[in-house]
Amino acid sequence: MPMQADEIAGFIKSALPDAEVIIKDLAGDGDHYAAHVTSAAFKGLPRVRQHQMVYAALQGRMGGALHALALTTAIPE
Template identity: 65%
Template sequence: MAMPRVEIETMIKAAFPDARVEVRALADDGDHYAATVVSSAFKGVSKVKQHQMVYAALKGKMGGDLHALALTTSES
């Protein structure tokens, strides 16, 4: 099942209200996206943990409705 880009952005912004979020499709299938997330919540947090935080914000959609998400994260 495909997941709309807007839904991904909404879920991430709900978890990180101050975040600058950009999600773009990597394919035209609704399953493969790339996202850039910049948030103060990432301050002092390792890249691995930052990515885990974003995956947690997607509430189990990763690997189901959302097949692939290439992440770039950084602190603001």
Template identity: 65%
Template sequence: MPMTVETLHAHLAEAFPDAEIAIDDLAGDGDHYRARIVSNAFQGLPRVRQHQLVYAALKGKMGGELHALALETSIPAAGG
């Protein structure tokens, strides 16, 4: 069964409570999403490690309930 946007958002918000999170359903099928996550949790981490943190937040659902997830991770802009 596909993962809903609400469920995906809940997993990400739980793991990154300070984050600005935007999710797009790329195919309209609940299986292919793009998530943009802006969080201080990514400060000083290489992009690969940032993405590993996101996958860990999904608690093993990646590849099962969630087929594809395009990630854009970043830290908040200074002063903003």
């Protein structure tokens, strides 16, 4: 069963409480999303580590309940 955008945002916000999360359904099928996540927790970390933090927040759902996620991360200004 595909994940809903609010579920994805909820998992990310649970792991990164200060995060601003913007989710877009790319194909209208509930399987292909883009996420932009902004969090102070990313400060000083390389982009790869930032993405790993977001994927860890999804608790193993990538590739299963969540088929595809185009991810961008940022640090608040």
